[in-house]
Amino acid sequence: MSERDSRHKASMQKLKQHVDDKIAAADEQRGLLLVFTGSGKGKTTAAWGTVTRALGYGYKTAVVQFIKGLWECGERNRLEADDNLEVAVMATGFTWDTQNREADTQACQAVWQEAERMLADRDTYLVVLDEITYMLKFGYLDIDVVKRALQNRPAEQTVIITGRNAHRELVAMADTVTEMQEVRHAFNNGLQARRGIDY
Template sequence: MTDRDTRHRNSMQKLKTHVDERIAAANEQRGLLLVFTGNGKGKTTAAWGTVTRALGYGYRVGVVQFIKGQWECGERERLAEDPNLEVAIMATGFTWETQNRESDTRACREVWQQAERLLRDPDVYLVVLDEITYMLKFGYLDIATVERALRERPAEQTVIVTGRNAHRELIDMADTVTEMRDVKHAFDAGIQARRGIDY
């Protein structure tokens, strides 16, 4: 065995010891609050990936889509027939298309009622609040209302919040916050969003 091989083996053994110690120290079991935020692409896609994972284990999942719900969504189309998946969609679609604060607020609060029901249901393992950060930013929903529903949800339920500019109180509450950051984006070069890749 070469010196390099020996150094590599020793380094990997140290890493394994460190990882094993961290795994042993993680002994709490409960649902999580995950926030996927930032200006980069992939927040909703990451949430749908977790939805697929949970459904794969036979768990019940609820997805509430604010803003992009009326847009074509390959993940939603593929998973729609799963009896363990429930999807609620805000009726107005993109708020920058409607440009009507009153109707957008009403549509938001109607779909929020579905979210609240899911957040109270102990049989729902995972709830995704997709693009809800915009509802808070535009004032369609009050942060105290959302925060209360999240705090009062069943202990085993995990919630994923997606969207840019996540409210600081959501970030403070969260167990895990992932920030997607644009390094380079095809759209900036005039390339259209691609079906099956971007949506």
């Protein structure tokens, strides 16, 4: 064996030991709180990917879409026929289109009632609160109400929160926080969102 191959083998053995030790130390089993935030593209896409994964195992899954609910959504179109998926959509769509705080607040509160029911359901394995960060930022939802629902959810239930500028208290509560950073975005260079790629 060459010296380079020997060094590689030793390095991989060390890495394997490190990974094995981490796996052995991970002995707690419960639902998680995941936050997908940041200015980069892909937060909702990542959440739908996890929905697909959970549905693949036959788990009951729920998605609440706060901002983009009225926008076309390829993932929702493909998956909504699955009996294990429930989707609730905020009736007003993009808040910057409506420009009506009262109507947006009412729509948010109405769909939040659905979210609270899902978060209390012991049979729901995964709940996605898509773009809920905006609801907190604009004051349509109270952070304490959201935190209470998250804290009181069934122990086995995982929740994914998506959206830019995640509230610091949600970040502090989360088990996993992923910040998607924008390096370049096609839209900023005049390229339209593409069906089947961006939505």
